[in-house]
Amino acid sequence: MRYTESDLVSPTLEILLKFPEGANTSFLIKELTERLKPEGEDIEILSGRKDTNFSQKVRNLKSHNTLTRKGLAKYKNGTFIITQKGRDYLQQGYKILSQALREQGFTEEQRDSEFQEDYKDLVIEEGLALITTGDVKLRKRSRKLVQIAKQEFTVDGKIPCRVCQFDFLDTYKELGRGYIEIHHLKPIHLYSKEGEKRQIEQALKLLIPLCSNCHRMVHRDRKYLLSVEELTRIVNS
Structure with a gap:
């Protein structure tokens, strides 16, 4: 199964919760790779890049402002720091929603759409x-x-x-x-x-x-x- 950018939100926040001092993108790539164990297309190297499809999606959390746009984390001096809204996000079970969508057979595009549209x-x-x-x-x-x-x-x-x-x-x-x-x-x-x-x-x-x-x-x-x-x-x- 390919991971979507929205699939990475909850595990990223869990990492930031564990490291309240914050984490940069390189650290998140390492931690998320160890936790989620991407495979298949996700571990293919992008043409002309050093990144895999998976690591690029992690980088997109910054370039697309995925976390900061929703107020789940703040980004300062190259570091993500979880906000109280991010803590509440984890507490209230968004990751259960993401998992449920995946289990119900929603496609990659549909899962991203549901996340953006607040389900x-x-x-x-x-x-x-x-x-x-x-x-x-x-x-x-x-x-x-x-x-x-x-x-x-x-x-x-x-x-x-x-x-x-x-x-x-x-x-x-x-x-x-x-x-x-x-x-x-x-x-x-x-x-x-x-x-x-x-x-x-x-x-x-x-x-x-x-x-x-x-x-x-x-x-x-x-x-x-x-x-x-x-x-x-x-x-x-």
């Missing part, structure tokens, strides 16, 4: 019935959707509960960074056996972030799913 056209499938035995149904939730939702709901590194505004980072410090539960406004048992496919923008509108306590209160009565508006009125009364 707004990604199609998510929810509610597929995996096992049906009598009245017992196990349904598949989309892990990708939850990961993307957490990133979308993050503001300045925090993900407050939509009902009570509790934030795990404020209370539990670094241990709570990036933690929140995701509530489906449409209960998953209401999906058809075949599940549903939605574009990511549509799917995100059916999700909200809730702290553990509020999430349990919403689902406490199995016969009547409390709405978020109802629970908010209770909390604020």
Whole structure:
């Protein structure tokens, strides 16, 4: 499999996280080559150059401003240094998205396009019935959707509960960074056996972030799913 420039973003940020003093392009080429072990076309030498296809893609992180344009790293005196946004990027699972796109058979061009477009056209499938035995149904939730939702709901590194505004980072410090539960406004048992496919923008509108306590209160009565508006009125009364 050929690596794309966007495939290199997460592993590059992981290296910068490990070396907070920063890293230059030559160091990144060495580290990424050891980690990702490129093969095939990626290790072919470019015509008239000393670079391989792979090392050129690493260099393009600078020439295309791939990291700095999105605020994931800053570049000064020939060195990349990870930013807080870059740390949040890793925390919220963009690399899971990249891996998922690769596993689903997206082409090199499609993966780059999804990265540049902030995955707004990604199609998510929810509610597929995996096992049906009598009245017992196990349904598949989309892990990708939850990961993307957490990133979308993050503001300045925090993900407050939509009902009570509790934030795990404020209370539990670094241990709570990036933690929140995701509530489906449409209960998953209401999906058809075949599940549903939605574009990511549509799917995100059916999700909200809730702290553990509020999430349990919403689902406490199995016969009547409390709405978020109802629970908010209770909390604020």
